[in-house]
Amino acid sequence: MEFRDFSDLSAVDQLQQLAASPCDLTAPNLLSPERFAGYRMSCCDFDFLYASQRIDDNVLAVLQELADEAQLVEKICSMKRGEVINRIEGFASEERQVLHTACRDIFRNQPDNQEATAQAKQQLELLQSFLQELENGRIVNHKGEPFTTMVQVGIGGSDLGPRAIFHALSAYARPNKTARFIANVDPDDAAAVLADLDLSRTLVNVVSKSGTTLETLTNELLVREAYAKDGLDPARHIIAVTGESSPMDDPERYLASFYMYDYIGGRYSATSMVGAVTLAFVLGIDQVFDILAGAHAMDMAAEETNIRKNMPLLMALIGIWNHNFLGLPTVAVLPYSQALSRFPAHLQQCDMESNGKSVTRQGGIVRWQTGPVVWGEPGTNGQHAFYQLLHQGTEVVPAEFIGFRNSQYRRDLKIKGSTSQQKLVANMLAQSLALALGSSSDNPNKYFPGNRPSSILLADQLTPYNMGSLLALYENRIAFQGFAWNINSFDQEGVQLGKVLATRLLAEIIGERGEQDVLDDDSPEINLLLQAGISVKK
């Protein structure tokens, strides 16, 4: 297996040439029935419709070459087996395996990585036992009542994925079970959540792999203080998900403890105990197994070498076409599903923290664009918000629509001959067409240029299984893009500088350092800020 620079791939030259005259979606008859039928694939329960991308068979053929040349499938298979790919050759780096896929590779006798899957199974068994004890009344509050709410305290990967999935699947919540989330170091985040909670019926799930995350430890203490104020014993309410032997790995302080492992990055950890504990509390363990099964099915599908039969790989390559060759700096993820309202925020982390990089796997500076800006809000809401720019703005934004043929609650009404769900899906399809086709007009203000690329993911319903597939679809897509760009998608050195400066600045704000130290040479920038009179002491 060889890691080559993106710009050294011969397919990249060819794609640059093809990008000089990309296919014109507004051309008469281009969007033919044959094109719609041909530029479509199915995987797990999802259809992927990509006829409204600015690609043709030539582009697809060279994208296949790119995939082959860069050995993208080989690399993802190697990742799943446990190769140490979280590294930069020749420089100090994390030097870790990347094995989030092992968490869901629990359905086969011969998983790709025996050891990691065995650990995942062990944790799932612990979780099942814990849930049984909650079920059968062996773990209850001081009054003997069952718990109704789980508050997950975590940030970044310990928050965004689990929170997005909870919102996506809360239609399936068991009676009298719900979840809340506290992430921000902003004390108002915890205060607002705690303001309307019955702490006596609440479990708090503190999640931090390192056991040292500033925000999470701070919020844990705020929560412990709230319990103490109510005369309740925190040790009967607080559980932990953390790395083995982290400072939080201290079962005496917690009602229960679950492990996560350093071969799983935070932003890929939703299918580990980081997501499983809260989701199983709310949804039940069977639904968690369904999520894992959906994710595993997509992981398996990512091993197909034909790009037109490998959904995450094809999405990755189309994304590269739009970003590196058509020069589009952002991508909008637009779920036509209110339940997926927080999924774009999860993808922002998963994608931008993975691929917002400038250094190759060999430590060179990249000479090509890496990860785009990812953003989005649910439709149809977005249609009444930012779609004006998508249709007529000077920034061209490739769109990824996600929709479902059926609703979750199935509480719908036929109004003017159609259900709300039909209106929802019709709007999604119409937007994709409108962006591609455009429209002419004698009134320049009613002119739509068209040729704005989009694709559609369509499934029957947002179920736990499909949520798992959707999550893994994007995880695999992101990994494929990182391999193509020859970057390490699994570290996050870019967050360090802000942390260091924040710590220094905090020390000055709270006056721990004397006058001498304030003028110390190693923090001149902060002295400047302070000298300029920006004080937070007020």
Add this chain to the structure above:
Amino acid sequence: MEFRDFSDLSAVDQLQQLAASPCDLTAPNLLSPERFAGYRMSCCDFDFLYASQRIDDNVLAVLQELADEAQLVEKICSMKRGEVINRIEGFASEERQVLHTACRDIFRNQPDNQEATAQAKQQLELLQSFLQELENGRIVNHKGEPFTTMVQVGIGGSDLGPRAIFHALSAYARPNKTARFIANVDPDDAAAVLADLDLSRTLVNVVSKSGTTLETLTNELLVREAYAKDGLDPARHIIAVTGESSPMDDPERYLASFYMYDYIGGRYSATSMVGAVTLAFVLGIDQVFDILAGAHAMDMAAEETNIRKNMPLLMALIGIWNHNFLGLPTVAVLPYSQALSRFPAHLQQCDMESNGKSVTRQGGIVRWQTGPVVWGEPGTNGQHAFYQLLHQGTEVVPAEFIGFRNSQYRRDLKIKGSTSQQKLVANMLAQSLALALGSSSDNPNKYFPGNRPSSILLADQLTPYNMGSLLALYENRIAFQGFAWNINSFDQEGVQLGKVLATRLLAEIIGERGEQDVLDDDSPEINLLLQAGISVKK
């Protein structure tokens, strides 16, 4: 008053030249105490810190020229007086005044536009009477109980602004008063909200200026059906905010009705009855007057011609510098305040629907970039998500930080010598510095290029007054940018094509049209989609 093309302004040529070598924020001693002190202004309760933008006195001088040449302040004053500026010369267009500022110009004897302000005052008086009737028990439910929840049903401008402000200020909610929101035509949106509501204690506030918004009418019917199922009379629970003589202007169907006027665009309507009714129900009318007072103060400040004393104007011009001259396609709004978590979504509409345009006020095609992609999530959460890309990605994203010296709930804890609020603000300041300064390293993966522009808005606390100022700050900024780009920021023709195609597609999905019609020439694209087998009938 003259509307000139952006590219015809002589300042634009000069700025292009200056942009060839923008100031280097990583240069030793550039970020000096003098720079921090000088590149800072105060307005209402906000400090605006812009030392970490890639500008210098030369750039600022030419930005002042641009403001003068394009008569930006003159134009906003003329807008506030009631000139018909929502128009495209020589073509059919909305031909309306733009008078959202009149809603808050209620504190002076001589408002800029007497008529609109008189109408705003009249509606506020109606609202006060309605609230008094709720207070003194004259309007109650069928059991004689007071109402505790208001559900706002609206979408786009009838949802995003009011929702963002509700989240921002819910710390100030009166006891036993809260709000929920239904926007999406996705039936699961209404179902999820209705699932855990006591309808008998709930008022529903249906908001649509036209009285014809598909999503809103559909959701109103879903809600009415839910009341009927519970044996409750909807007419005792549902109120309306709509345009005079719209199809919804029918007081017999509603418990109460309030008016909005067509001189107020949806995305600028948060300070009209569109936002005031729900916010006054939850917060009380005095807090709504505080919001209006804060917004009005910022509106007045926008009349200053010196750009260094006019916060919205200066922000607008710095945005133009970053977007048009430094070539940065997006802008991230990053509130260090969990309460502002939905404010970026509101700004997406307000900004991108206003300035995502390609046609000048005279109907020409723009030859310059107009509005950027606006996105963002709260810090510190974002630090654990997408900040990796902000610091080390290949896309450079200008950042707008928003922070407060004090929390809202004031339930904070000193941990390791500092409060959570101090940690929060220290992180925000540190991020701005880190983005600007960068950092060198022998390890290429730990290298930060710096020179990534940002600015900071800092106030004492997120109060109703400050929320009003912040809202108006961005509204005015957006209007200034639209005037500079010589576009009409007040229409939204770009949303029409999608609506038309959705209506056609829906007709085919529900089979209202015969086989003949399905193959009708005027909707070939939809036939294609259908022939390709994309069915939502399953």
